Amino acid sequence: MSSLGLQATGDALAAIDRHVPALVAERVASRLAAQDPTLWGPDAEEESSRRLGWMDPFEDSRALVPQIEALRAELAAEGITRVVLAGMGGSSLAPEVIAATEGRPLTVLDSTDPEMVGNVLAAGVADTVLVVSSKSGSTVETDAQRRVFEQAFTDAGLEPGSHLVVVTDPGSPLEQLARESGYRHVFTADPTVGGRYSALTAFGLVPTGLAGVDIASLLDDAEETREVLSTDDTDNPGLQLGAALAGTEPLRNKLVFSDEASGMVGFGSWAEQLIAESTGKDGTGVLPVVVESGDPETTSDAADLLQIRLVADPEDREESIGHPDAAQHALEVYGSLGAQLILWEFATAVASRILGINPFDQPDxxxxxxxxxxxxxxxxxxxxxxxxxxxxxxxxxxxxxxxxxxxxxxxxxxxxxxxxxxxxxxxxxxxxxxxxxxxxxxxxxxxxxxxxxxxxxxxxxxxxxxxxxxxxxxxxxxxxxxxxxxxxxxxxxxxxxxxxxxxxxxxxxxxxxxxxxxxxxxxxxxxxxxxxxxxxxxxxxxxxxxxxxxxx
Structure with missing residues (x-):
């Protein structure tokens, strides 16, 4: 497995020292691995009992790999090589990061702006497969994008169904429509995985696999990392990261995300949704602020800011990352993309326990x-x-x-x-x-x-x-x-x-x-x-x- 770890300074290190021993004593890691819904209190238990499948998605996800590879080969044989993803939030952010990091072309259409939609359509549809991703099957933006593409396929003299692939939860209106309309393929995902935790399920894998990403290797890294995260140990990076995110005193509730040559592309935007939507409720939470290296926030020592630096594996870099005048209350996190995806999901769930909120709802x-x-x-x-x-x-x-x-x-x-x-x-x-x-x-x-x-x-x-x-x-x-x-x-x-x-x-x-x-x-x-x-x-x-x- 590629290495995974973090280095903490200042208040981030103090938060780890303060909270991790208690998290170990309470067996939070092994209980989370066992999908224990009581971790976030009685008010969250009903929701949590239906939202913990992301901790072990690997059997279902590995079964998808040959299906996705076969479909990609079929499409390529027909000259359908351009992959456009219609999806919002968790259905689009993880695929965008995965494809960009692996250098594979994927057009992510996550907008209702008519110019953006028009420009994606204007690039041509004859060689295009549209992946329509929606857990609920009723997301208004995704439904609109599907409708306009289906019309464009028809107007181009194409059979729309042969250019449409669906990813949704079982029994959704979108699944019913796709099957009745004879769409090319319907992938149903695990309904016990919420959208923002779905990076390693069909929602993350289908569009990126069709774009040519080696999704089997992505799953390998993530599954090996899951074993590390499941241990009740003070060296567990998931417990350490969760403690640092939510355990500073007073709470540093703005997380300044900067990428310092991590090798990942756009990871902060995915983490932004995961953390903000999971923790931002009941008047509390932590807010990711995605910036570029050297931006004003990266050198600020304001009492409510915590620096998160995504860095390369220490073995792959010759010198310390960061700026001489960079703020000292910081975390440097490194690891492969597959490892980081499950690490941050795990750490967000741990952080939510420390904050005392339900990480799986989004009431506002x-x-x-x-x-x-x-x-x-x-x-x-x-x-x-x-x-x-x-x-x-x-x-x-x-x-x-x-x-x-x-x-x-x-x-x-x-x-x-x-x-x-x-x-x-x-x-x-x-x-x-x-x-x-x-x-x-x-x-x-x-x-x-x-x-x-x-x-x-x-x-x-x-x-x-x-x-x-x-x-x-x-x-x-x-x-x-x-x-x-x-x-x-x-x-x-x-x-x-x-x-x-x-x-x-x-x-x-x-x-x-x-x-x-x-x-x-x-x-x-x-x-x-x-x-x-x-x-x-x-x-x-x-x-x-x-x-x-x-x-x-």
Missing amino acids: VEAAKTAARGLLDATDSTSGTPEPGTVIGAVQVTGPADVVQAGGRGDLPAVLDAVARLVPAHGYLAVQAYLDRLGYTELEVLRVALASRSGRPVTFGWGPRFLHSTGQYHKGGAPEGVFLQITADSDLDLDIPGRPFTFGRLLSAQAAGDASVLREHGRPVIRLHLTERTEGVGALLHAANGTKGTDA
Whole structure:
């Protein structure tokens, strides 16, 4: 097995020393391996009893390997070599990390932005297999993506069923539809595994295996690691990591994730959902903040920040990773991808026990979905959308008075400064961009600019995908967040076959619905709406650099 381990300093090390002996004495590791649902208290026991299959998915997962390999060969023989994954949250984040780390092409469509959907369609469908992944079988985004692709296959003169593969839970509406419609293959996953813990099940393996990943080796590393994690021993890395994540005193509840040449690609985004959605409830939790090496948060010694550095195996690197002025309360974690996937799942469950919360529910996620559905059902497609407070070129500014007043001077950099000033001393800012995440990656510079302005951690999420990730923490975690929405008009919109709304209206409803729920929870929400995408994005980029831009 490839090596796996961690090194802790400062408060992280103190938390390990404080909590791990008790975790060993309480046999938490072996009880978790035995799928003991009592680990998180009586209120969580019913849910936990139905959600622990992720600790031992290997028999079922290994049975999938020859099926996936055979299907990949069949598809390749027919010239179907492009794999597109329609899925949200746990159905998309793990496959994206696995495929990217292994260097295999996989197009992840986890958006309702009409430009992103349109661009994925425009790349062609004749050589495409669409993997439709949804545990419930009724995820609104995934259903919309399936519908538009099925129509595109038909319009191209293709048999849609031969280009559609489904991953879902047994008995779901999607399974019934797929079988009745004669889709190419239906994979059913273990229903005792929640979405964010499903990396090593059919949800993680089917799309990546079809893309050419060696999923058998991934499972080998994870299964060997499970044996290490199952031991009641103070050297157990899963107990150590869980203790460090949740056991600092006072709690360092912002986890700054930076990758220091770990060899994994995008791992922080997967861990972000796993940790935030599992722990962010009952007014507590820990919030991952995914950054780049050297970003402002990585050198901060703020009392509520804990540094998480994903590093290469010490045997594969010649010198210590990190910066000379890096914060000293830190964890360095190393290991192969398969090992790390199960390590972080295990550690998150342990951290949840220390925090005293149920790691398997997500009580606040449904609120935003309900609000979005209400807006979709309204006859007026703009229902629930607030009037702009002020307009700066192609940017409409809505939000608290201080922000709108700054915008009234026609100064977009001043708006960003005002947003930064709203962040409380122990708070964070969440940037939420409801645009094509593949087409506007440059917008992520806003994260660093706002972190520098505010001196506080800043998260960046692409809507609507973050709703299935950090969305739970935003509403259920510590009430410390300030939320900056970026929305945009689009020259392109797409109908959703069989639905009375378009992709553009669905995306707008999701943004407005989430904003309304955040406001109901007393969270400050600022909305920057771009009436023209290219001009608006350009203006935001200029503002991030402290300039008004050529049109100001």
